[in-house]
Amino acid sequence: xxxxxxxxxxxxxxxxxxEVRMLTAxxxxxxxxxxxxxxxxxxALSGTAVLRTDGTFExxxxxxxxxxxxxxxxxxxxxxxxxxxRKGQELCALAGALPDGTYRGMFAASGTRLGDFWFVx
Numbered sequence: 001x002x003x004x005x006x007x008x009x010x011x012x013x014x015x016x017x018x019e020v021r022m023l024t025a026x027x028x029x030x031x032x033x034x035x036x037x038x039x040x041x042x043x044a045l046s047g048t049a050v051l052r053t054d055g056t057f058e059x060x061x062x063x064x065x066x067x068x069x070x071x072x073x074x075x076x077x078x079x080x081x082x083x084x085x086r087k088g089q090e091l092c093a094l095a096g097a098l099p100d101g102t103y104r105g106m107f108a109a110s111g112t113r114l115g116d117f118w119f120v121x
Contacts, residue, residue: 020104021097023075028095031072031119040105042115059085076109 002067032070047061051071058081060066069082079092092108112117 016053019099020106022094022096023103025073028073028076028078038117039120040115040117047121061085073112078105 003024007115017030029049031036032051032053037048037050039048040046045063047059047062047064049057049059051057055070056068057071058066058068059082064085067082067084069080069085071078071080073079074092077092077094079090081088081090093105096104096106096110098104102118104118106112107114
């Protein structure tokens with residue numbers, strides 16, 4: 001019985017990864033030709049961020065507060081450095097499109113899920 005549950009779990013998890021279509025460098029560049037506002041969820045946290053074309057951003061996470069930082073594109077990765085959160089360390093992530101029109105961020109180094117985001121109109 002345990003083997004059946006394990007096989008089912010592995011099949012479900014691998015199916016989730018297949019639903020994500022990774023974005024190319026060109027697709028990422030096209031998203032940020034003008035200032036963009038996004039909403040995001042990561043674990044039990046959610047918030048909003050405004051990414052500006054000058055490479056700066058402002059983020060609001062109701063449970064943590066507000067922060068600012070810088071962002072840049074590095075090929076098919078988006079890299080950010082927050083002034084306070086993450087103690088100023090840079091994080092680079094890949095982004096993938098989901099069938100429902102939202103996007104998933106993943107650690108560039110490991111492919112581990114960071115969270116989901118969507119553009120606010």
